[in-house]
Amino acid sequence: MTTIPSAHSRRAGAVAWLWRRLAGWPLARLWRLARLAGALVYRxxxxxxxxxxxxxAAVYPELDAKSRRALTRRSLHHSAATMLELGHAWMAPPERVAAxxxxxxxxxxxxxxxxxxxxVIVLAPHFGNWEVLNFWLSSHFPFTAMYEPPKMxxxxxxxxxxxxRQGAALVPTNxxxxxxxLKALKRHEAIGILPDQEPGWGSGVFAPFFHRDAYTATLLSKLVARTRARVVTGVALRVPGQGFEIHFLDADQRVYSAEEVTSATGVNASVEAAIALDPAQYQWEYKRYRKVVQEQQGRPDYRDFRLY
Structure with missing residues (x-):
């Protein structure tokens, strides 16, 4: 009996096929294709x-409308490049990715x-191409990161x-x-943390991100409290058409605080410092401010923010 693939399976197969094809393309060609793809997404x-x-508009209120539109276009161009480069990071020969x-x-x-x-705890925000950062880290250090299976x-x-494929250990988000x-840190290894992804209710606190409260995970403060780990921010900055520069930046000193809001504030400040390398390379299409606090009769009311 012949099994007919589901629509999800066919879609996944098409995506994987595209990644395999694009894995053979040079980075300069992928960047040119991303320009077209980013323009289509914008439109x-x-x-x-x-x-x-x-x-x-929330994080750079000083920008005029023309500058904001230009930055929006550049951001979507970089986001398109990241998606097109996944085949390169995951499927191209390791020596070519390293080059x-x-x-x-x-x-x-x-x-x-x-x-x-x-x-070492590496804060890896959604900036540049974080899959290239994963490739480099797992090629040079024993490296562990959390992994949540995709919806597809x-x-x-x-x-x-x-x-x-380069030796990273993926562990569940539980x-x-x-x-x-914790075990990896106690073995003096490196781990990766996503510092800018909203956690579920009860797993975070509100802390300023570009002077506006964002719900921020408290996992880092728990890990720091139980280890002597050093915290750094890591990014793979795209050099358009040429490749990537890996940058490791000292984290804001507040990340080492035992007080959760202070630590979360340090986490967000560390992400801000990485974004300053090139604001267009941050994934601004993520709803970072989805959760908000409303004060009602002196008591906080937490809810999801879905106006956009």
Whole structure:
């Protein structure tokens, strides 16, 4: 009996096929294609365009309308490039991916921490191409990161293989995964944390992100409290048409605070410092301010913010 693939399976197969084809393209050609794809997203995807525009209006109120439109276009261009480069990061020969990393800045922060017998927590925001950052980290250090399977389940083996192929250990986004992160840090290894993804209710606190409260995970403060880990911010900055520069930046000192709001404020300040390298390379189409606090009769009322 012949099994007919579901619509989800066919869609996943088409996406994986596209990644495999694009994995053979040079980065300069992918960047040119991203220019076209980004322009189409700007023109045809109201959701992506409007969320990006509103986020930029919130964090850069000093920009005039013309500058904001230009930054929105550049941001969507970079976001399109990231999606098109996934095949490169996950499927291209490792030596070719490594050759596309044209510089590594701040590696000494990781090396010195491990020499001191300390683990390293890498804050990896959605900036540049974070899959290239994963590739580099797992190629040079024992590296553990949390992983949540994609909504399109048929893509799970493709994504998992791409992220694990250089030796990264992927752990679930639950208590078992947190325990694995702690064990890795106690072995003086490196782990990755997504600092700019909204957690579920009860797993975060409100802390300022570009002077506006954003619901921010408290996992980092829990990990720091139980280890002597050093915290750095890591990004793969795109050098359009040429490759990527890996940057490791010292985290804001407030991340080491035992007080959760203070620590979360330090996390967000660390992300802001990375964004300053090139604001267009941050994924502004993510609804970072989705959750808000309303004061009603002196008591906070937490809710989802869905105006855009």
């Amino acid at each position: 045809l995807s109201r959701r992506e365009r409007e969320v990006t525009r509103r986020n930029l 596309g990393i044209v510089a590594v800045r701040g590696r000494d922060k990781l090396d010195s921490a491990r020499q001191e017998g300390r683990g 389940a048929a893509l799970d083996p493709v994504i998992r293989h791409g992220r694990e 208590a078992r995964g947190v325990a694995a992160l």
